[in-house]
Amino acid sequence: MIALTLREIADAVGGALVLRGADASPDTTVDGTVTTDSREIAPGDVFFAKRGEFDDGHRFAPAAAQQGAALLVVEHELDLDVPQIVVDDSVIALGALATSVVARVRAAGDLKIVGVTGSNGKTTTKNLLRAVLERVGPTVAARASYNNEVGGPITMLALEADTKYLVAEMGASGVGEIARLVRMARPDIGIVLKVGLAHAGEFGGIEQTVRAKSEMVTDLLPSDVAVLNVDDPRVAPMAALTKARVLTFGLGANADVRATDVVVHARGTEFTVHVPGGESASVRFGVLGEHHVMNALATVAASVELGVGLSDVVAALESVTLAERWRMQVMGGRDGITVINDAYNASPDSMSAALKTLAQVKAPGTRTIAVLGEMSELGEFSGEEHDRIGLLAVRLGVSQLVVVGQGARRLHITAINEGSWDGESAFVETSDEAYELVVASARPGDTVLVKSSNAAGLRHLGDRLGEWFS
Structure with missing residues (x-):
């Protein structure tokens, strides 16, 4: 972050400055990293104590102080020997500080x-x-x-x-x-x-x-x-x-x-x-x-x-050879087996694109294996979109479909109901079962796609398969 005094930060976020610490003054300058994760704090950084759905960042403020935080932005004063700015809502304050910093850098x-x-x-x-x-x-x-x-x-x-x-x-x-x-x-x-x-x-x-x-x-x-x-x-x-x-x-x-x-x-x-x-x-x-x-x-x-x-x-x-970890990440290599780990997230569009890529990149005479999990957060569209992906896997001629988890089971049912398909679909409950199935059934030259929403957790399955076939 650009260098700002405690007073300037307090003004930007509309908070009350509480001077704690022997050398603290309104003119003390802070220029460290800003974070809501106490584990990332280094000396001179700024910690925003954010209330979450399942936890409260104020519980971790002592750890942030111990690791050298120069400033705590909190929703109530804490008994810690570190300067604090008390605000009504730490997330709103975070946005206000960002707005101020962007404006200052742009103006200068x-x-x-x-x-x-x-x-x-x-x-x-x-x-x-x-x-x-x-x-x-x-x-x-x-x-x-x-x-x-x-x-x-x-x-x-x-x-x-x-x-x-x-x-x-x-x-x-x-x-x-x-x-x-x-x-x-x-x-x-x-x-x-x-x-x-x-x-x-x-x-x-x-x-x-x-x-x-x-x-x-x-x-x-x-x-x-x-x-x-x-x-x-x-x-x-x-x-x-x-x-x-x-x-x-x-x-x-x-x-x-x-x-x-x-x-x-x-x-x-x-x-x-x-x-x-x-x-x-x-x-x-x-x-x-x-x-x-x-x-x-x-x-x-x-x-x-x-x-x-x-x-x-x-x-x-x-x-650039990799967009981001777990996004169309090519792994494997042993016996010509390629693993494509694209399980950071999934929507109907990205699932369709990944399956089409799987069909496009396979070498003639080789097989494709698609390990697919749930596409989450689709609401009322969930059933029909999982149906559509199951049909797409069939029409693209995927050799082996492995469907993981109850949230994606409809995809499996739709695929096996397509009688003209030469491939096959297997349904398993867990990533461990999917791992064992793919390891046992993969053949030299196969291309394996692992794809799901982040919540389904298949990205780690993709890592395991990539390591096994490396």
Whole structure:
């Protein structure tokens, strides 16, 4: 975080400063990392004591103090010998501090901010943008999927005085959450990747999901840029909702930034990218899966808008071989057996894309095994979407389907009810059972996909299988 005095922080969050500690004064400067996790505290850091659904961060404030926290932001004064700022709501205070820090850095320098949202692809696109932008200037981007009301501000608070680019991943589980993050960061470029059924149960339906994602562009200024997926019928109409200049990306000829000659293979994806002005370039993209081409196109669009040369953008894209751990992560290798661990999260769109990639990358004469778990947070759409994935697995000719957990059992039932299928489906209750089944049944040359929502926990199964077949 940029250096601020205790008084400045208290003013920013609207809290009461409590001076504890022998040397504390309102003018004491703090410039450490901001976190809500006491385990991450190092000397000089700032700890926000956040109340959670199952625990209370105030319980961990003593540990934060013991590890050298320079400041505690709390909802009631604690008997600890550390300066404290008492606020009504620590999460709201966290956002207020982030808003202040972003405004200060922007006013003092030439900071440019890119906001990224969508039902799928946020983290991948954020990582690709970081790979591009850190080549041309100091860049801050979220770690992992820090994209909610806590993770978003923590990312923003990592800004330093010389930061040139901030890539802010913005997720939501309800209407209004992206708008709050947008008000904190005020993006110069707002990207909307895709609107699908991910978290539709939490949003209350697809219409509410569209409304929430559109919050990325509705408050952009005429001087800003809205980067929109023109291939998505739910995203393209957002062009009418923004005052910003619109730049589109997609595979169709009507896209401003587009890809042609897309070829998918086991080493990644090759395509030609075209940008406004007639310039084009060939890209050998090492991230597995044709669906990631759209994330690459969004990255190209935003990067070129920020003045990065196309050749530099392509070089950065080609340097990335893994979007993120547990996202189309290629593992294994023994006896020609490949494990694709894509079990960080799952929605109907990403599940479909992963299965299609599995079918595309398998070598002739070899088999495919799909180990699939539940797609969570789909609400009323859950049954029909699991049915659809079961049918897709059959129609893609998956050789062996292994369905894990009661939440995904309907997928298994739908698949075995398709009489024309030459493959087979097995249902197991646990990851351990799935592991034993795959280890016993895999043959040389097989390609194994592991895919589920994060809550199903299959990412660790993917790690186990990758290690076994390494």
